[in-house]
Amino acid sequence: MTTTPLPMQTPEMPDMNKPTPLVEVSGLAMRYGPVTALDGLDLTLASGQIVGLLGENGCGKTTLLKILAGVMTGYTGDIRIAGHAPGPESKARVSFLPDTSFLPDRARVSYCLDLYADFFADFRPEKARDLIGFFGLSESARLKEMSKGMREKVQIALAMSRDASVYLLDEPISGVDPAARQLIVDGIVRTLSEDSLLLIATHLVHDLEPVLDAVVMMRHGRVVLSGDADDLRGGRGASLDQIFKETYR
Ligand SMILES: Nc1ncnc2c1ncn2[C@@H]1O[C@H](COP(=O)(O)OP(=O)(O)OP(=O)(O)O)[C@@H](O)[C@H]1O
Numbered sequence: 001m002t003t004t005p006l007p008m009q010t011p012e013m014p015d016m017n018k019p020t021p022l023v024e025v026s027g028l029a030m031r032y033g034p035v036t037a038l039d040g041l042d043l044t045l046a047s048g049q050i051v052g053l054l055g056e057n058g059c060g061k062t063t064l065l066k067i068l069a070g071v072m073t074g075y076t077g078d079i080r081i082a083g084h085a086p087g088p089e090s091k092a093r094v095s096f097l098p099d100t101s102f103l104p105d106r107a108r109v110s111y112c113l114d115l116y117a118d119f120f121a122d123f124r125p126e127k128a129r130d131l132i133g134f135f136g137l138s139e140s141a142r143l144k145e146m147s148k149g150m151r152e153k154v155q156i157a158l159a160m161s162r163d164a165s166v167y168l169l170d171e172p173i174s175g176v177d178p179a180a181r182q183l184i185v186d187g188i189v190r191t192l193s194e195d196s197l198l199l200i201a202t203h204l205v206h207d208l209e210p211v212l213d214a215v216v217m218m219r220h221g222r223v224v225l226s227g228d229a230d231d232l233r234g235g236r237g238a239s240l241d242q243i244f245k246e247t248y249r
Pocket of ligand 1: 032035036037055056057058059060061062063064
């Protein structure tokens with residue numbers, strides 16, 4: 001009896017060098033009554049990068065971040081965070097820093113650390129203490145006695161000290177002076193693990209340009225331009241800051 005050899009089976013092997021998509025958004029739309037905040041937005045972001053989310057006032061950055069963070073509903077479209085639709089499993093992987101203060105005014109920094117430790121299983125108090133010190137703040141200080149910039153530093157230290165896969169920061173350096181911005185950016189980069197994704201909404205492209213691996217530029221609730229920072233700079237012979245200004249001129 002003759003036998004016909006079976007064709008070689010080549011099992012689908014995952015490409016170990018290919019970064020995992022951590023954020024996958026397709027056809028995302030969100031309205032506030034008559035206002036369209038997001039208008040069919042598509043976006044895929046891989047792990048291991050710092051991505052700038054850029055755009056003029058009202059283009060939908062905060063709305064997008066809130067939906068990705070799982071704190072806003074009422075949208076249409078599909079979202080996956082590390083493969084999960086927004087919900088408890090996705091929220092456990094996302095550390096979100098909103099653009100408003102969310103800590104009790106009378107609290108000391110040490111109390112805020114305890115609060116975060118109670119709330120988030122992946123919070124690393126030692127990491128937060130290191131960042132608080134790096135930012136030149138004292139654990140015994142009360143928030144109400146701090147400047148806006150100092151409070152922002154506390155909130156950033158807390159948000160960055162969770163062992164999350166995705167960090168979503170909404171305008172984290174808007175309230176601080178240029179020298180402090182540099183310190184904050186250094187602090188953020190210092191704590192970030194290699195396989196996580198940081199998506200950071202900002203108007204301050206110049207301050208963040210040195211650390212951005214990629215950018216997503218939005219207009220009227222959609223992505224108008226996105227890509228690798230070096231590719232964009234090389235392709236256009238301009239800095240991200242210049243490309244940003246050109247795009248929104
Ligand atoms: N709670 C709300 N009720 C009604 N409209 C809203 C609400 N929040 C946002 N909007 C509108 O949705 C649109 C998108 O707002 P969003 O805050 O997402 O923009 P943004 O890009 O974050 O703006 P900015 O850079 O000023 O923070 C804007 O037109 C805004 O006025």
